[in-house]
Amino acid sequence: MPALAISASGLTAERLRLDLIANNLANINTTRTPRGGPYRRQVPVFAEKLREALGQSPEQAPGRGVEVAAIVEDNTPPRLVYDPSHPDADPNGYVALPNINIVTEMVDMITATRAYEANVTVLNAAKAMTLKALEIGR
Known part of the structure; x- marks a missing residue:
């Protein structure tokens, strides 16, 4: 069932997005990482699952869902706060x-939650239509 597979891929992608948001919020005050420097915000990069990999044209397969192509670090500079008593303070x-x-993270969390809910709705609708089709076939 393509509709179920597409919705499931969306659920998986949005769950990962929510996990990354939670990780970002958990590290909002982390000033030192194993690589050195402060923690960097992580964001997912979504991509459409490729039809061409299956050898199908868009007419044969209008969509295959979404996948996480990469998890990248946000390149914006760190926030500088004056606190000379902090052990990681510069000279x-x-x-x-x-x-x-935190506002950006909360907005991202709301949009990810809404996208997750939308995928659950599609999944439930596809399931209900499949069950009705089976009842008609009896």
Whole structure:
């Protein structure tokens, strides 16, 4: 059932997006990472599952769903906060904090939740239509 597979791929992608948002929020004050420097915000890159990989034209397969192509770090500079008593402060007394904006993360969380809910609705509708088709076939 293509509709179920497409919705399932959307659910998986949005679940990963929510996991990344939670990870970003959990690390909002992390100033030191194993690679050095503050934590960097992570965001998923979504891509359409390729039809061409299946050897099908758009007319044969209008869509295959979504997949996470990559997880990338946001390149915006870290926030600088003046706190000379912090152990990670530079010689001028500034601490580099992660480039995470809590408002942006909350908006992303709401949109990811809405997208997840939409995929659940499609999944339930496809299931209901399949069950009705089976009842008609009896």
